Amino acid sequence: MAAVTNQATLRTTLADWLNRSDLTNAQLDQFIEMGEAKIYELLRVPALEKTVVFTVTDSRITIPADFVELIEIRKTGAGSCSVNPTVNTTPALCESADGVWTSTSDNDDIILSRTDTRNLFSSDKHSICNAFARDAGEFVLTDSSGNINASGPYRVKYYKVDYAIGSLYTNGEVFRSTSAFCTALTRQSNAAAGATYAAYSPANGYGDCTINHADVEKDSWLLNDYEIILYAALSVGSEYLGNDEDVAKFTRLFMEQIAATNMRASNAELKGANVQMRLQGFQGL
Numbered sequence: 001m002a003a004v005t006n007q008a009t010l011r012t013t014l015a016d017w018l019n020r021s022d023l024t025n026a027q028l029d030q031f032i033e034m035g036e037a038k039i040y041e042l043l044r045v046p047a048l049e050k051t052v053v054f055t056v057t058d059s060r061i062t063i064p065a066d067f068v069e070l071i072e073i074r075k076t077g078a079g080s081c082s083v084n085p086t087v088n089t090t091p092a093l094c095e096s097a098d099g100v101w102t103s104t105s106d107n108d109d110i111i112l113s114r115t116d117t118r119n120l121f122s123s124d125k126h127s128i129c130n131a132f133a134r135d136a137g138e139f140v141l142t143d144s145s146g147n148i149n150a151s152g153p154y155r156v157k158y159y160k161v162d163y164a165i166g167s168l169y170t171n172g173e174v175f176r177s178t179s180a181f182c183t184a185l186t187r188q189s190n191a192a193a194g195a196t197y198a199a200y201s202p203a204n205g206y207g208d209c210t211i212n213h214a215d216v217e218k219d220s221w222l223l224n225d226y227e228i229i230l231y232a233a234l235s236v237g238s239e240y241l242g243n244d245e246d247v248a249k250f251t252r253l254f255m256e257q258i259a260a261t262n263m264r265a266s267n268a269e270l271k272g273a274n275v276q277m278r279l280q281g282f283q284g285l
Contacts, residue, residue, distance in 0.1 A: 004226040006217055007032075007166035013230060018237050028233075031240065032165055035232030039222070040068055040161045042258045045265045047221050050160040059150040061139040064158070071157040073132050073139060075110040075150075112141065112154075120148070165220045165229065228257045 004010050011028045015021065040048070049071065054061050061073075113131045120133040120140055129146040132139050141150035222229045231254035238246035 004223055004230070006220075006223065010165060010223065010226065010229070010233075013226075014233050014237065017230070017234055018241065020241070023237075027240075028237075029166065031233040031237040032229065034236045035229055035234075036164060036222070038232045038235075038254070039228055039258070040159075042255075042262075043228070044069075044159060044262050048159045048162065049157065051155055051157045053153055053155050056141065056151050056154050059141045059143075059148045061141065061154060061156060063134075063137050063139065064156075064160075066160040066162075068159040068161055071159065073112045073141070074155045074157070075112065075130060076153050076155045110144075162221070163218060165222060167218045167220075228254065228261065231257060 004013050007029075010032060011025060014028055014031060015023055048068070050064075050066070052064060053076070110130050113128075115128055115131045115133050117133045117135050117140070119128055120131065120142065122128075128142050129144055130142065131146075132141045134140075139156070140148060141154065142148055143150045231250050235247055235250040235254055238244075238250055
């Protein structure tokens with residue numbers, strides 16, 4: 001089986017497994033997109049964790065567009081986002097996969113308790129100090145006195161929806177490189193001919209880079225271990241084609257991979273180990 005490294009090779013593999021040569025790219029992409037939605041609904045791994053620091057002025061935080069499930073909301077003090085070896089002292093965004101937010105004072109870090117809007121808006125303030133509730137598309141916060149008058153920096157950690165397979169960098173887009181010189185990224189297997197990258201900071205190429213070429217496909221972490229997205233897309237495609245037996249088969253394989261990956265992430269977290277999304281060897285059918 002050919003390696004699955006990008007959108008094109010995933011399409012080819014998907015069509016081969018479905019044993020159909022008449023499916024269009026648009027149809028295959030729809031199977032992949034719907035498969036991705038299944039994954040983000042169920043998969044809980046560090047690669048999907050995201051931390052955003054909001055400066056609150058009115059006790060409300062607008063829920064981000066890529067939000068799936070909340071991990072925690074934490075009141076935090078002033079600080080910085082460290083991304084080895086660079087430090088951004090005024091971050092609007094600090095993703096857990098790329099950086100670590102460090103508060104100036106640990107005393108400023110308070111994890112908010114979860115409640116509901118009925119309790120949050122009640123007259124009894126004693127049990128809802130430093131709390132939050134979801135109100136439609138917002139989180140509403142209380143301060144240390146239990147009043148809906150919270151302000152300052154708050155760190156929201158949640159599981160996210162990542163960019164879709166096949167997404168492209170735009171000309172001038174800034175992205176992060178942690179393992180190679182920015183100028184060396186032209187050697188990526190999915191880089192378009194003539195694509196160049198300019199170092200943004202620092203001089204050695206680690207940290208942020210700016211892309212100087214459009215139409216370059218982003219590397220999707222889902223394709224590092226592509227069985228999950230393949231099985232998910234095969235389940236969707238089989239349903240579209242009316243093959244109930246294959247729907248059951250691929251759904252079972254998909255759910256087994258999800259359960260195994262979530263279990264490994266949970267076990268690694270308990271052990272304090274680094275978690276990598278590495279699935280078991282590919283299983284032929």
